[in-house]
Amino acid sequence: MNDKKRILLVEDDPNFGIILRDFLKMNDYDIVLAKNGMEGFEKFKKYDFHLCILDVMMPYKDGFTLAGEIKEVNQDMPLIFLTAKSLKEDVLKGYKIGADDYLKKPFDSDVLLYKIKAILKRNKLISVLDTGEYEFKFSSFEFNSKLRHLKFKDNKHVKLSPKENMLLKMLILHKNDLMPRELALTRIWRDDNYFTSRSMDVYIAKLRKQLEIDPNVKINNIHGEGFRLVID
Amino acid sequence: MNDKKRILLVEDDPNFGIILRDFLKMNDYDIVLAKNGMEGFEKFKKYDFHLCILDVMMPYKDGFTLAGEIKEVNQDMPLIFLTAKSLKEDVLKGYKIGADDYLKKPFDSDVLLYKIKAILKRNKLISVLDTGEYEFKFSSFEFNSKLRHLKFKDNKHVKLSPKENMLLKMLILHKNDLMPRELALTRIWRDDNYFTSRSMDVYIAKLRKQLEIDPNVKINNIHGEGFRLVID
DNA sequence: CAATTAATTTAACCTATCGTTAACATATGT
DNA sequence: ACATATGTTAACGATAGGTTAAATTAATTG
Numbered sequence: 406m407n408d409k410k411r412i413l414l415v416e417d418d419p420n421f422g423i424i425l426r427d428f429l430k431m432n433d434y435d436i437v438l439a440k441n442g443m444e445g446f447e448k449f450k451k452y453d454f455h456l457c458i459l460d461v462m463m464p465y466k467d468g469f470t471l472a473g474e475i476k477e478v479n480q481d482m483p484l485i486f487l488t489a490k491s492l493k494e495d496v497l498k499g500y501k502i503g504a505d506d507y508l509k510k511p512f513d514s515d516v517l518l519y520k521i522k523a524i525l526k527r528n529k530l531i532s533v534l535d536t537g538e539y540e541f542k543f544s545s546f547e548f549n550s551k552l553r554h555l556k557f558k559d560n561k562h563v564k565l566s567p568k569e570n571m572l573l574k575m576l577i578l579h580k581n582d583l584m585p586r587e588l589a590l591t592r593i594w595r596d597d598n599y600f601t602s603r604s605m606d607v608y609i610a611k612l613r614k615q616l617e618i619d620p621n622v623k624i625n626n627i628h629g630e631g632f633r634l635v636i637d
Numbered sequence: 638m639n640d641k642k643r644i645l646l647v648e649d650d651p652n653f654g655i656i657l658r659d660f661l662k663m664n665d666y667d668i669v670l671a672k673n674g675m676e677g678f679e680k681f682k683k684y685d686f687h688l689c690i691l692d693v694m695m696p697y698k699d700g701f702t703l704a705g706e707i708k709e710v711n712q713d714m715p716l717i718f719l720t721a722k723s724l725k726e727d728v729l730k731g732y733k734i735g736a737d738d739y740l741k742k743p744f745d746s747d748v749l750l751y752k753i754k755a756i757l758k759r760n761k762l763i764s765v766l767d768t769g770e771y772e773f774k775f776s777s778f779e780f781n782s783k784l785r786h787l788k789f790k791d792n793k794h795v796k797l798s799p800k801e802n803m804l805l806k807m808l809i810l811h812k813n814d815l816m817p818r819e820l821a822l823t824r825i826w827r828d829d830n831y832f833t834s835r836s837m838d839v840y841i842a843k844l845r846k847q848l849e850i851d852p853n854v855k856i857n858n859i860h861g862e863g864f865r866l867v868i869d
Numbered sequence: 870c871a872a873t874t875a876a877t878t879t880a881a882c883c884t885a886t887c888g889t890t891a892a893c894a895t896a897t898g899t
Numbered sequence: 900a901c902a903t904a905t906g907t908t909a910a911c912g913a914t915a916g917g918t919t920a921a922a923t924t925a926a927t928t929g
Contacts, residue, residue, distance in 0.1 A: 411743065453721060453743045478722045479741060532748045536738055536755040551815055552859060566887055567861060603905090604889055610907055626905065628897060798876055835916090836878055842918055858916065860886055 410455040410525055411435040415445035415471060416487070417463040428514055434521070442466025446474050454482070455525060461488040461495065469495075472502045481532070483524050487512075497597055500587045507585070527578050541577050543636050544621045550574050557618050565615070568593065572608050576624065576634040585631040642687040642757055643667040647677035647703060648719070649695040660746055666753070674698025678706050686714065687757060693720040693727065704734045715756050719744075773809050776853045776868050782806045789850050797847075800825065804840050808856065808866040817863040 412434050416422035419440060426438045437452060439445035441463050449457065457475060461468035468486055475482055483505045488495060496507060505524045508517060539551040547556045553570045554562040565573065571593045576584050586605070587597055594601040609624060609632060616622045621637040644666050648654035651672060658670045669684060671677035673695050681689065689707060693700035700718055707714050715737045720727060723741045731739060737756045740749060771783040779788045785802040788794040797805065803825045808816050818837070819829055826833040841856060841864060848854045853869040 408743075450722075455743060478724060480723060480725065481741065529745050529748060532745070533751045536752045537759075538751065538755075552865065553862075564886095568888070600890070603891095606905060607889080607907080609905090613906090626896095628904065800877070832879070835880090838916060839878080839918080841916090845917090858885095860915065 409433055409435040411437070411453065412521070413437050413439065413445065413449055413452070413454045413457040415439045415442065415457070415463070415468070416460045417441055418460075425514075429518075429521075432518055442468070442471040445471050449475055450478070455528075456483045456485070456521065458485045458487065458521075461486050461499075469498060469502060472499075472504070476503050481528070483528050485517075485520060485524065497587055497591070500585070500591045500597075523579075523582055530578060541574075543577060543580065543634075544619050546616075546619060546622065548573065548577070555615060560618075563615060568608055569611055569615075572605070573612055576612075576632065580634045580636055583627055583631050583633055588631070641665055641667040642753075643669070643684065644753070645669050645671065645677065645681055645684070645686045645689040647671045647674065647689070647695070647700070648692045649673050650692075661753075664750055674700070674703040677703050681707055682710070687760075688715045688717070688753065690717045690719060693718050693731075701730060701734060704731075704736070708735050713760075715760050717749075717752060717756065773806075775809060775812065775866075776851050778848075778851065778854070780805065780809065787847060795847060800840055801843055801847075804837070805844055808844070808864065812866045812868055815859055815863050815865055820863070 412429060414422065414426055414429070414436055416425065416438070417440055422438050422440060426436045429436050437448050437454070439448045442465055445457075445459070446466075457472075459468040459471055463471075472484055472486075475484070480503075484503060485506045485508060486499050486504050487508050487510055488499075489510050499507060505527070506520050508520065537551070539549060541548040541550065545558050548554070549556075549562075550570055550573075553565040553567070555565055555573070556562040572589060575589055575593065578584075586602065589605060590597040590601050594605065609626075613624050616624065623635045625633045625635055627633060644661060646654065646658055646661070646668055648657065648670070649672055654670050654672060658668045661668050669680050669686075671680050674697055677689075677691070678698070689704075691700040691703055695703075700720075704716055704718075707716070712735075716735060717738045717740060718731050718736050719740050719742060720731075721742045723739065728739060737759075738752050740752065771781055773780040773782065777790050779794075780786070781794075782802055782805070785797040785799070786794040787797055787805070804821060807821055807824065810816075818834065821837060822829040822833050826837065841858075845856050848856065855867045857865045857867055859865060
């Protein structure tokens with residue numbers, strides 16, 4: 406049952422699709438390739454997948470529409486979008502539908518592999534979290550997201566506000582990796598505009614203050630992209 | 638002695654069923670496998686289980702129907718549903734019948750183990766609450782929830798009102814952990830609104846006054862979430 | 870069944886917490 | 900250099916919670 410992970414790949418460019426499929430197969434994934442949105446949805450319904458990788462621009466049915474249909478059936482299906490150009494509008498739309506990540510074409514295949522691995526791992530964590538797992542350890546911290554307590558070594562715990570709590574949790578789920586701004590904004594603030602964005606910056610500052618006691622933990626900014634919780 | 642937990646597994650796909658059964662057996666559970674709803678219900682009546690794992694889509698009798706029959710016999714039997722696609726309506730239907738959790742196929746075996754553990758643990762808590770254990774000791778207190786008596790060391794006992802009593806019991810059953818506001822309100826006050834919520838705050842204040850004699854016991858608030866009985 | 874007492878709810882007032890926004894400072898990419 | 904993104908602090912308004920007392924309701928008792 407610890408079989409290969411199954412991935413649905415929907416890509417209209419046949420050359421690129423086949424190359425990508427073979428590359429992923431070589432890396433021990435089970436790939437089903439569909440060459441448009443229609444076929445993608447048919448195959449989605451037919452098999453069980455762990456992850457879907459969708460090209461955004463496709464004839465007949467674009468990636469977003471397909472994503473909507475997929476989410477209709479399975480709300481928690483992890484999604485990666487492949488986009489030629491990354492319009493801000495598109496990125497937002499994607500996150501609202503429930504994208505887990507974005508990849509701008511052309512992309513480095515290793516980056517894709519890394520993201521696939523990260524998402525599958527994260528998703529597993531989240532589905533465990535659903536039944537109430539809520540204790541995290543990182544560096545010298547212990548973080549209890551149910552009680553909203555953050556403890557450093559033997560110090561007394563610090564209380565976190567709901568927003569601080571959610572943001573830290575999201576950073577941890579993406580630890581050592583980019584946590585996209587838009588993701589946090591759409592999931593935690595439920596809206597992405599100038600003010601929510603500034604509000605998030607304020608919360609990042611608050612978290613930094615809580616974490617500064619440990620020199621091995623940092624929250625880095627990736628300009629225009631988001632933040633990264635770095636743990637040495 | 639044999640204190641393994643007994644699980645009824647109903648799954649129509651024989652390959653998957655057997656693999657899952659063996660996997661769970663390896664993890665120290667006693668498994669009875671049934672290959673359809675009919676057989677599932679027969680076996681359910683024949684043995685005594687701690688938990689049932691039901692595939693939703695099965696021929697003859699689907700998982701929901703079987704769940705209904707099981708709940709008919711045992712209201713409190715914990716259930717986990719396995720579903721290929723998690724349609725929103727199905728999830729809702731499942732929770733209405735009394736599902737404790739959901740697992741979307743394909744799922745990770747570790748996640749299943751986690752959820753089983755969490756449900757069995759949670760259910761133990763609930764059954765303690767219902768089977769009416771009533772003698773509690775914590776820190777230097779003795780609390781009898783049947784007589785509604787609270788005693789500190791060798792002092793004379795103090796009498797508690799019915800609401801004080803239920804609230805304290807609920808806090809103790811969640812000691813050092815969050816007791817959600819909502820839980821106390823729906824269980825004790827049978828309604829969750831502004832006034833019942835304020836009433837509960839009043840009772841928290843009363844309990845705090847009763848407990849303040851012992852410096853090792855505290856009732857902490859977790860803003861927006863609930864209360865926590867802390868025992869050093 | 871009226872009187873009394875206990876239990877609970879509601880009101881009032883006050884404090885703590887939380888999230889947003891403004892303001893100003895600094896950093897980054899072009 | 901410029902526009903834009905981020906860092907940081909403080910102030911404010913909204914809401915949740917803490918506490919006490921009065922009002923209401925339920926239970927008990929003479």
